[in-house]
Structures are given as structure tokens and as C-alpha cells.
Amino acid sequence: MSLAIISPGRNPKVWIDALTFHEPEIDIQVYPDIDRPEDVKMALLWQHPPGYLSTLPNLKLISSLGAGVDHILSDSSIPEALPIVRIVDEKLTWSMTNYVVMGVLNFHRQITRYQADQQRKVWDMSKPEIPVKVGVMGVGALGGDVLDKLSYMGFPVFGFGFSEKRDFRYPYFPKDELKDFLAEINVLVCLLPLTPDTENILNLELFKKCKPGTFLINVARGKHLVEEDLIPALDQGYLSGALLDVYRTEPLPASHPFWDEKRVQLTPHIASVTNPQAASPQIIENFRRLKANLPLLNVVNRPKGY
Amino acid sequence: MSLAIISPGRNPKVWIDALTFHEPEIDIQVYPDIDRPEDVKMALLWQHPPGYLSTLPNLKLISSLGAGVDHILSDSSIPEALPIVRIVDEKLTWSMTNYVVMGVLNFHRQITRYQADQQRKVWDMSKPEIPVKVGVMGVGALGGDVLDKLSYMGFPVFGFGFSEKRDFRYPYFPKDELKDFLAEINVLVCLLPLTPDTENILNLELFKKCKPGTFLINVARGKHLVEEDLIPALDQGYLSGALLDVYRTEPLPASHPFWDEKRVQLTPHIASVTNPQAASPQIIENFRRLKANLPLLNVVNRPKGY
Numbered sequence: 036m037s038l039a040i041i042s043p044g045r046n047p048k049v050w051i052d053a054l055t056f057h058e059p060e061i062d063i064q065v066y067p068d069i070d071r072p073e074d075v076k077m078a079l080l081w082q083h084p085p086g087y088l089s090t091l092p093n094l095k096l097i098s099s100l101g102a103g104v105d106h107i108l109s110d111s112s113i114p115e116a117l118p119i120v121r122i123v124d125e126k127l128t129w130s131m132t133n134y135v136v137m138g139v140l141n142f143h144r145q146i147t148r149y150q151a152d153q154q155r156k157v158w159d160m161s162k163p164e165i166p167v168k169v170g171v172m173g174v175g176a177l178g179g180d181v182l183d184k185l186s187y188m189g190f191p192v193f194g195f196g197f198s199e200k201r202d203f204r205y206p207y208f209p210k211d212e213l214k215d216f217l218a219e220i221n222v223l224v225c226l227l228p229l230t231p232d233t234e235n236i237l238n239l240e241l242f243k244k245c246k247p248g249t250f251l252i253n254v255a256r257g258k259h260l261v262e263e264d265l266i267p268a269l270d271q272g273y274l275s276g277a278l279l280d281v282y283r284t285e286p287l288p289a290s291h292p293f294w295d296e297k298r299v300q301l302t303p304h305i306a307s308v309t310n311p312q313a314a315s316p317q318i319i320e321n322f323r324r325l326k327a328n329l330p331l332l333n334v335v336n337r338p339k340g341y
Numbered sequence: 342m343s344l345a346i347i348s349p350g351r352n353p354k355v356w357i358d359a360l361t362f363h364e365p366e367i368d369i370q371v372y373p374d375i376d377r378p379e380d381v382k383m384a385l386l387w388q389h390p391p392g393y394l395s396t397l398p399n400l401k402l403i404s405s406l407g408a409g410v411d412h413i414l415s416d417s418s419i420p421e422a423l424p425i426v427r428i429v430d431e432k433l434t435w436s437m438t439n440y441v442v443m444g445v446l447n448f449h450r451q452i453t454r455y456q457a458d459q460q461r462k463v464w465d466m467s468k469p470e471i472p473v474k475v476g477v478m479g480v481g482a483l484g485g486d487v488l489d490k491l492s493y494m495g496f497p498v499f500g501f502g503f504s505e506k507r508d509f510r511y512p513y514f515p516k517d518e519l520k521d522f523l524a525e526i527n528v529l530v531c532l533l534p535l536t537p538d539t540e541n542i543l544n545l546e547l548f549k550k551c552k553p554g555t556f557l558i559n560v561a562r563g564k565h566l567v568e569e570d571l572i573p574a575l576d577q578g579y580l581s582g583a584l585l586d587v588y589r590t591e592p593l594p595a596s597h598p599f600w601d602e603k604r605v606q607l608t609p610h611i612a613s614v615t616n617p618q619a620a621s622p623q624i625i626e627n628f629r630r631l632k633a634n635l636p637l638l639n640v641v642n643r644p645k646g647y
Binding site: 129130132133134136137140141143144146149150152153156158159160162164184187188189285286287289294300301302303304305308 | 435436438439440442443446447449450452455456458459462464465466468470490493494495591592593595600606607608609610611614
């Protein structure tokens with residue numbers, strides 16, 4: 036009974052080391068060198084070749100190597116009955132929150148304008164704190180923690196999502212109330228899962244419903260944002276700036292207009308990176324539960340897409 | 342009975358408007374046009390001309406226009422018996438905390454290195470989060486709130502001060518244990534009051550006791566830092582960078598080496614600015630208490646210096 040790592044283009048060594056540290060006897064096979072496909076019962080996936088899983092006749096469980104599973108669900112060849120689990124990692128949440136809070140505070144304090152002043156040796160105190168109300172799209176483990184931390188720091192916060200939620204601990208807007216949600220806020224954080232409902236949700240039509248000068252933070256998936264709509268939304272004043280960590284094509288191509296756009300701050304998909312040491316115990320635990328036929332951890336709801 | 346505003350070089354209008362809003366009948370005189378010095382019972386000071394208060398024969402109370410009183414205590418001509426009060430403002434605390442948390446997060450996430458990458462169109466994910474332990478010098482209203490917010494966000498925090506404190510809610514080091522305090526941390530935040538004990542405390546001898554690569558945030562007073570020691574401490578690796586909001590001379594002279602130093606980020610004394618609207622009610626309240634001979638709010642302990 037072996038575990039397959041199918042993560043083309045990434046170095047699997049950190050995962051092998053971490054998994055072996057937690058379960059020294061584990062039998063791991065790594066794509067493309069899977070010599071005994073019939074032994075593979077569980078597969079760890081990150082951007083696997085679509086259709087490849089049909090070569091594993093005894094596969095019983097799929098695990099994402101991260102929090103997202105859009106890269107798995109987009110492969111329509113995967114049988115409906117095959118369970119999918121994902122990584123739920125406090126460290127992932129912690130990193131994501133710190134990144135988003137950093138982005139909110141840098142906007143609130145106008146730090147990039149002070150940085151520009153320093154370069155020109157200008158002493159100008161007249162950049163006051165921008166009053167900030169933060170709206171988070173997607174209020175799961177990640178979005179909920181962002182809301183908790185920003186609320187504790189004293190910022191008004193609002194949630195938005197695709198489910199009805201009663202008694203949520205902050206003001207919450209379901210999908211039919213997107214316009215009301217956007218009317219409350221001036222910082223928009225996208226932490227949605229990528230599903231057919233949410234793909235391309237950050238588009239010019241949405242930006243036109245924002246308060247003028249809203250600041251966008253996208254830390255979810257590149258496909259949430261219609262990239263060609265961002266600079267027009269800035270030019271037309273719906274948005275005043277953006278902090279992006281994810282892109283439709285990664286690495287971001289050198290020819291992409293975002294690189295040169297001063298109003299857009301870029302980071303290279305580092306807001307929250309799955310840590311193999313932190314994630315391995317739950318992968319091992321699911322591998323054991325699979326063997327023992329026990330209920331799995333962090334199972335994905337496939338119709339919902341997360 | 343009148344209130345004098347003595348704040349040379351600053352526009353007093355915002356203060357007059359705010360005080361009058363809260364107490365329409367108030368009699369305000371503004372330096373240098375104080376025509377009835379014998380009427381002045383209370384003086385609001387920010388960098389007054391030393392010795393000037395001796396021209397106010399009936400002065401009974403001094404109030405700082407901010408949280409700090411070093412600019413008042415440095416005038417040795419002020420009689421010992423004259424009470425001094427200062428502004429204690431939740432908004433001041435809120436702003437200060439947000440500024441410091443911003444500085445900590447920007448260091449933790451190495452954001453300035455990602456900004457430099459963007460300018461060069463470089464996609465490089467290999468700038469991991471720097472594990473951060475934050476030490477705050479000065480654990481009064483401001484420092485205590487910084488500790489609370491950073492602790493809630495999950496960062497280990499440590500306090501340092503000039504008093505013994507038992508049962509402080511975080512690990513606390515009194516002045517004799519400065520070396521042990523510095524050995525615990527890699528972000529050093531100065532929020533001390535400026536007193537003879539604390540002037541020049543941020544000097545090369547202290548930086549040599551820091552863990553290599555410590556990041557300095559000074560949001561207290563310019564005179565806490567021996568400015569000529571900072572670049573040597575960076576060059577010798579005791580510090581890796583600094584975020585400064587205060588300077589020995591403000592505005593910072595155009596010839597100052599900090600302007601061009603990439604490892605030092607500057608802001609022009611904006612971390613936390615007293616808001617006249619927020620501060621006026623407590624000034625008015627102290628003016629009323631003075632009239633009614635009631636105990637004053639936020640009285641400064643002169644031997645302690647804050």
C-alpha cells in the first residue's frame with residue numbers, strides 16, 4: 036500500500052522528508068517514477084496531469100497538497116465516488132491572516148506614499164490614516180480568522196459568501212446581497228474557494244459597485260480576477276490600488292502590465308504556503324484512517340467545490 | 342479665566358475650533374497674542390518658548406497638547422508646584438498600535454524585498470516569513486496595547502521598562518535585565534517616555550547586545566536614538582533595518598544620511614498624532630475641574646517624567 040506524490044515541476048524532497056519523519060515505514064512513490072501503480076491507494080496532488088489518475092487502478096483517496104482543491108476538481112476524469120481531502124493547517128491560516136492584515140494596514144497608513152516621499156527627501160505629514168472598513172469574501176477558516184484579527188484590532192469588518200449563514204459573528208451578506216456588501220466597505224479581500232460560481236467574480240461590473248477608491252486584496256486564486264479589468268477599474272477610480280498574490284499565469288509573465296503598475300503591489304504567491312512539516316501529520320493520519328476504514332479528516336464537499 | 346494655547350509654528354485654528362465646539366463660551370488666548378496674561382489660568386503647550394510661562398502670573402495648570410511631556414519638563418523655569426496634565430487618548434493608542442503592527446508585519450513578511458523584486462520584474466518566492474519575537478520598551482498605555490495586539494495575532498512578545506512590575510501579563514524585564522530582554526527578541530520597539538534615564542538609550546552599546554539582524558522601530562522620541570550609531574549598527578549586522586517616525590531634528594534635514602539609507606524606512610512623525618476633536622473633551626474637563634477645585638485627570642508624575 037503506497038502513497039503517491041504527483042506534483043510535477045516541484046521538488047518532492049521536502050514532502051518525502053516530512054512524511055518519512057512522521058511515518059518512517061511509509062512507502063512513497065513519486066510521479067513520474069510510479070513503477071507499481073497498482074500499489075497506490077492514496078495520491079497527494081498539486082497540478083497533476085489531467086487524466087493521469089486513471090492509471091492508478093486501486094486509488095482510494097486523493098489529498099490536495101494545499102488548502103485549495105480547484106486543481107483537482109477541474110479534472111473531470113476523476114470518479115465522483117473517490118473521496119478528496121485537503122490540508123487544513125493553522126500555520127496556513129496564520130500566514131494568510133498576517134499577510135492580509137499587513138495589506139490592510141499599509142493601505143490604512145498610506146505607507147507607499149510615505150516611501151515615495153522618502154525617495155524624494157520630502158517631509159510631508161499630510162497623508163492621514165484612511166478610515167478602513169474591511170469586507171472579506173469567503174468566511175471559512177481563513178476568512179474567519181482574518182475577520183477576527185481585524186475586528187480585534189478595531190476595524191469594522193463584514194463578510195460575504197455563497198451560503199446563507201445565520202448568526203454569523205460579524206455582519207454577513209449572502210450572494211444576493213453583493214451590492215449591499217460592497218456599499219459597506221473600502222477594502223475588499225478575496226479569500227473565496229475557486230469554483231464555477233466564483234471564477235471571474237472580481238470583474239469590472241463588480242468594481243463599479245464598489246465605493247470609489249476601494250482597495251483590493253486578492254490572496255485566493257488568480258482566476259478570481261479578470262486581470263484585464265483591473266487597470267480600467269483603477270483608471271476609472273472604482274479602485275485606488277490593489278495587493279495581489281495570485282495570478283492567472285504563474286510565474287507572472289515578464290510582459291504582464293501589472294509589473295509596471297505603481298498602484299498594484301505584487302507578491303509571488305507567498306501569502307500562505309503549505310508547510311510540509313506542519314501538513315504531514317494530517318496526511319499520515321488520513322493514510323492510517325484509509326487503511327483502518329475510519330472516517331477521514333477534512334473531506335471536500337465536491338458539489339460545493341471546497 | 343482664560344485658556345492659553347502656546348504652540349509656536351503650528352496652526353492653532355483646529356484646536357480653537359475643537360475646544361469651542363465642546364465649550365462654546367470658553368475664553369481662549371493664543372500665543373504670541375496673549376493680551377491679558379493675568380487672566381490665563383491654564384496653558385496648553387507644545388514646544389513653548391522656555392521661560393515664557395513666568396509672564397503668566399495666575400497660571401494654575403499646564404496641559405501638554407499630546408501624550409508626551411518632555412517638551413514641558415525640559416523647561417526648568419516651570420515651578421515645581423504647578424500641576425501638569427497630558428492627553429490620554431484611545432485614538433492615539435489605536436494609531437500607534439496600528440503603525441507598530443504594520444512595521445512588524447512588513448519586516449516579518451520581508452515586503453520591501455518583494456517591492457524591490459517587482460521593480461526589477463523578478464518572480465522569486467524564496468523570501469520566507471522571518472520568525473518574529475517582539476520586545477517593547479515602555480509598557481504603559483501605548484506599549485501595553487501594542488503587546489496585546491501582537492500577542493493576539495500570535496507573536497511572542499516581551500516587555501521592558503524602568504519600573505519593577507510583578508504579575509505583568511507578558512514576560513517583563515526591568516532595567517537591570519536589558520541584556521536578557523534583548524537576547525529574547527528580534528524586533529525592538531521603543532515606546533518609552535523621554536526622560537533623563539531614557540535619552541540616548543538606543544545606542545551602539547545597546548545594539549551590540551541585540552540578536553544579529555534585529556529590526557528597530559522607534560516611535561517614541563528622536564532623542565531616544567543616538568542617530569550616528571544607527572548606520573554603524575546596520576553595517577556591523579547588529580540590526581538589519583529600522584522603521585523610524587521621530588528624529589532629533591524635525592523636519593529631518595535634507596542633508597541627513599537617513600534619507601538615502603535603504604535599510605531605514607522613514608515616516609514624518611505621523612505614527613500617532615493628537616486629534617483635537619478627540620482630545621478637547623479632556624482638556625475642557627480639566628479646565629472645569631480646575632475652576633471647581635476638583636481632582637485633575639491624567640496628571641503627570643514629575644519625578645518619573647511621565
